[in-house]
Amino acid sequence: MNNTIKLNRFNVIIMTLFLFIGAEVYSQYGYGNGGYGYGRGYGYGRQRSAIPQAQVTPKEEAPKTAEELVDGEMPSITEALQLNDFESAVLSSILKKFVQERIEARILKLPPEKMREVYENITLRQDEELKASLPLEKYEAFVELQKNGVAKTLKKKKKQKKKRQKKKNKN
Structure with a gap:
C-alpha cells in the first residue's frame, strides 16, 4: 500500500x-504553429502594435482659383470654337476676370435673391465685354457653347466634319 x-x-x-x-x-x-501570430493567424502572440496609430485625415483640397478653372477649360473651348491664339488669349483673360468675380460673390454668401442678381449682373457685363472683344461669329459660337456644353459642341463639329468629308468624297 x-x-x-x-x-x-x-x-x-x-x-x-x-x-x-x-x-x-x-x-x-x-x-505551437510559430507563436507570435505566425502561421495561419490563429496564434495568441502579439499581433498589434502597442503604439496607437495616428488617424490621418484626408486633406481637403483647396478650391481652385479662377486661373486654374479657366486654364483647365480653355483647350477644349479653343478646340470647340476653333479660336486662334489672339482670340483664345482675349477669351481667357475675360473669363478669368469674371470667374474671379463669381468666386468672390460666392464667398460673400449672400441671400439667394441677391446672389442671383449679382450673378446676372456679372453675366451681362461678361457678355458685353465678349461681344466687344470677339468677332460676332465666335461670340455666337461661344454663347451656343455655353448653352449646350463643350462635349456636345465638339460632337457637332465632328459630325459636320464627317459630312463634309463624305460630300468631298462623292464629288
Missing part, C-alpha cells in the same frame, strides 16, 4: 509539473 501512495504522489507531482510547463509553453508560443 505504501508503494501505491508513493506512486500516486509521484504521479501528482509529475502531472503538476507538466501542467505548469504546458501553461508556460502555451502562453509564450500560442498554439
Whole structure:
C-alpha cells in the first residue's frame, strides 16, 4: 500500500509539473504553429502594435482659383470654337476676370435673391465685354457653347466634319 501512495504522489507531482510547463509553453508560443501570430493567424502572440496609430485625415483640397478653372477649360473651348491664339488669349483673360468675380460673390454668401442678381449682373457685363472683344461669329459660337456644353459642341463639329468629308468624297 505504501508503494501505491508513493506512486500516486509521484504521479501528482509529475502531472503538476507538466501542467505548469504546458501553461508556460502555451502562453509564450500560442498554439505551437510559430507563436507570435505566425502561421495561419490563429496564434495568441502579439499581433498589434502597442503604439496607437495616428488617424490621418484626408486633406481637403483647396478650391481652385479662377486661373486654374479657366486654364483647365480653355483647350477644349479653343478646340470647340476653333479660336486662334489672339482670340483664345482675349477669351481667357475675360473669363478669368469674371470667374474671379463669381468666386468672390460666392464667398460673400449672400441671400439667394441677391446672389442671383449679382450673378446676372456679372453675366451681362461678361457678355458685353465678349461681344466687344470677339468677332460676332465666335461670340455666337461661344454663347451656343455655353448653352449646350463643350462635349456636345465638339460632337457637332465632328459630325459636320464627317459630312463634309463624305460630300468631298462623292464629288
